[in-house]
Amino acid sequence: MNSSRRPSLSPLSRRRQRGLSLIGLLFWGAVIAVLAVVGMKVFPTVLEYYTVQKVVDRIAAGNPSTVPQVRQEFDKATAVEYSIQSVKSGDLVVSKDGNDKVVIEFAYDKEIDLFGPVYLLIKYRGRSH
Numbered sequence: 001m002n003s004s005r006r007p008s009l010s011p012l013s014r015r016r017q018r019g020l021s022l023i024g025l026l027f028w029g030a031v032i033a034v035l036a037v038v039g040m041k042v043f044p045t046v047l048e049y050y051t052v053q054k055v056v057d058r059i060a061a062g063n064p065s066t067v068p069q070v071r072q073e074f075d076k077a078t079a080v081e082y083s084i085q086s087v088k089s090g091d092l093v094v095s096k097d098g099n100d101k102v103v104i105e106f107a108y109d110k111e112i113d114l115f116g117p118v119y120l121l122i123k124y125r126g127r128s129h
Helices: 011-016 020-059 067-080
Strands: 093-096 102-115 118-127
Touching: 011 067, 020 102, 067 093, 067 102
Parallel strands: none
Antiparallel strands: 093 102, 102 118
């Protein structure tokens, strides 16, 4: 019997072997990297949307009497909230509901440059509660 020979694996034990090949590891690493880059570029826009929504809700809760007053309060808030860049006070649509409560609506598109000629377009819309 030759001792330098390795014992062969039976077909049953070969089937039980599991793992990730180098190609698989590189593929999944690339997928995770692309998702991380997209997430890092989208996350600030989502934060901006929620900041605008919070400001609009706060202004509507005060039930301002005129449209210029709503726009003035929004301008004050954007001076403090540096993250609001996509919405200006002129973009707000101000109306009143059946209970004579102020309703403020906004909508804007955010275009995110991913790489080369590829862009991601996100359409944000919001309304005061």
